[in-house]
Amino acid sequence: MKTLISLIINGRKREEAVGGSELLIELLRDRLGLTGTKMGCDGGDCGACTVLVDGEPTLSCLTPAAAVDGCEITTVEGLATSGGLHPIQEGFHLKLGSQCGFCTPGMIMAAKALLDKHPEPSPQEIRAGLANNLCRCTGYNSIIASVQYAAEKLKQATRARTRGGP
């Protein structure tokens, strides 16, 4: 049994016919080619499949595709603009928050959800905010530095905007 759903993925409205047992990650990766989102443990342990559903971090490997009908989905592909990398991506690049890279899309989306709610998190809050995401390479310290960099950069951008500056 297929269900027709309409949703917004990375700002673009789409309609898709999805099967009952089809998961959001299967829709994203296998049918829409958005392979930035990774399937890691297939069991809710690793957080590599984290995407934002209506702004909330959600594990796309545990979410039926039909259940996000009418929702707004943001994946890692939706962050960068034509102007370049998103500050969080830039942070992971410059502060070496990414080594093998498999956890990075999930880390970045969890960090986005965190910074949207807490623009100036302490290192402890960053640890708590990313606690659902496993990394087997970095030892996490460089990831925390990456998110701190992004927070600072986003703060500067907000300040520039409110001043009407560049």
Place this chain on the structure above:
Amino acid sequence: MTYPSAPYDLHQPASVDEAMALMTRYPDALYLAGGTDLVVNLRRRIREPGHVIALRRIGDLRGIALDGGHLTIGALTTISAVAAHPEVQRRMPALAEAAGLVAGPTIRNMGTQGGNLCLDTRCRYYNQSFFWRKANDFCLKKDGEVCHVAPGGSFCWAAYSGDTAPVLLLHDAELELVSPQGARRVTLAEFYGSDGRWSVGTEPGGLRPGELLLRVHVPLPPAGAACVYEKLRVRDSIDYPLVGLALRVDWADEAARRIGAIAMALTAVNPRPERVGGLEPLTGATLDMAAVAHLQKQAHRTGKPMRTTVADPAYRRAMIGTLVEKACTRLARELDGPLMEQARWA
């Protein structure tokens, strides 16, 4: 490598009545709330229903209300909403604490209070892929004949591993259930059975086929009651408890640490959340080292950690005693008075 679940049809009713109509039509269906337990088990072919009834569109099962002396929690309220709710934090801080210790932030955003109580029991020989279980000749709980934890027996030792149940047990929570046959109310204590095969579906008070948990009703504790939850785990995030312990004291005299009533419950070391018995001698006693020793003895009698997790059962057993100490210390510290004097843990 990922494993697809057996194909199923997903239904998304907008009301409880619609859900009941669907359950009448598809009696083999399973209810799906947050999905953090069931979807994993579907992927591993531990559950293979032809139909799944997703509940997330039933808005009136979401939310927390305070009426009179009762807290009512809708079954679809997320764990993070329970943990962050100001009235839960103020009136029942141990529940907020236990909810805040469930898994990690993303899972807490998805998982629900009802799902946490209805959590399937867990075991290292059970929560595995179909491929893994097949290679191991399956197990007593699913598809097999032998329990790999206790090979001689006919009993399943898979452990119930929810964090909120022990706290709710100590607050005498009641559950509102509904099925196509009608509604009923059971206490949380009679909800769980002692066999790990499906501990929420084996007792008269447990879930019957097609039955749905709607709301949790909890009487608010009186002033002078204090409760804490302690959780042992490897990573301090994501993972299930290796041992979970809730301790509640209703003080007769707070300043003197004189106990009016005391209750304790364990999780993750038995097939069901288990209330620790034999604590009556502590009524009227002082919460001191002798009381701690008595609590430890009774907790050790109740908790039966088996080889259901990767951690050694002897370690988990020893840690039951440590968690009793920690919980007592915290309850004593929460008073204004001095810390316990014989405090070898101070």
